[in-house]
Amino acid sequence: MIVRIIHVQVKQEYRNEFETATQKNHEDSIREPGILRFDLVRDTDNPGHYVLYEVYTSEAATTSHKETAHYAEWKQAVEPMMSAPRESASFEAVIPSSPKGWESP
Amino acid sequence: MIVRIIHVQVKQEYRNEFETATQKNHEDSIREPGILRFDLVRDTDNPGHYVLYEVYTSEAATTSHKETAHYAEWKQAVEPMMSAPRESASFEAVIPSSPKGWESP
Numbered sequence: 001m002i003v004r005i006i007h008v009q010v011k012q013e014y015r016n017e018f019e020t021a022t023q024k025n026h027e028d029s030i031r032e033p034g035i036l037r038f039d040l041v042r043d044t045d046n047p048g049h050y051v052l053y054e055v056y057t058s059e060a061a062t063t064s065h066k067e068t069a070h071y072a073e074w075k076q077a078v079e080p081m082m083s084a085p086r087e088s089a090s091f092e093a094v095i096p097s098s099p100k101g102w103e104s105p
Numbered sequence: 106m107i108v109r110i111i112h113v114q115v116k117q118e119y120r121n122e123f124e125t126a127t128q129k130n131h132e133d134s135i136r137e138p139g140i141l142r143f144d145l146v147r148d149t150d151n152p153g154h155y156v157l158y159e160v161y162t163s164e165a166a167t168t169s170h171k172e173t174a175h176y177a178e179w180k181q182a183v184e185p186m187m188s189a190p191r192e193s194a195s196f197e198a199v200i201p202s203s204p205k206g207w208e209s210p
Contacts (some may be wrong), residue, residue, distance in 0.1 A: 041196035091146035
């Protein structure tokens, strides 16, 4: 499994809109067969700083995600809301050791 | 809910030992009533760089965790394995919007 950790900096005035747009993207994304989790968390000390925590079954699933209409729509909607470019890093899942442990309930 | 994202740098020769010690800590930690997830991921481009993704029901649960025997045991075991101090940041859960969505299956 592949985990993408993506840091996003959102302009203060767009925080609610960004969260709403990402909620929609989350709902569509977790329905993709290759996506297990699609979390959004907000920095306690810097509320414009968000982290997306995305769990994929494979590298191919990360590519498929970027080809969906909901990804394109989200990207277009949120890009003007950002105060800095997104920063993404790629990880391998270690623990939980079973794919089951990574599923959304 | 509170999410802690902790970056750990492990000396190359201790990677297996670190993963084994963290597996034990994971198993004990997800049994704590205030812990929903306790994931470990490994940087694809830098295998000594790990991220812990810990989801707590409250700030009090983060304090309780640090008072457990399994946390003390893990901390003592892994500290000599690290090539740099741990870096921890605290986040609020935004999406999924329900506590249920954060539970381990």
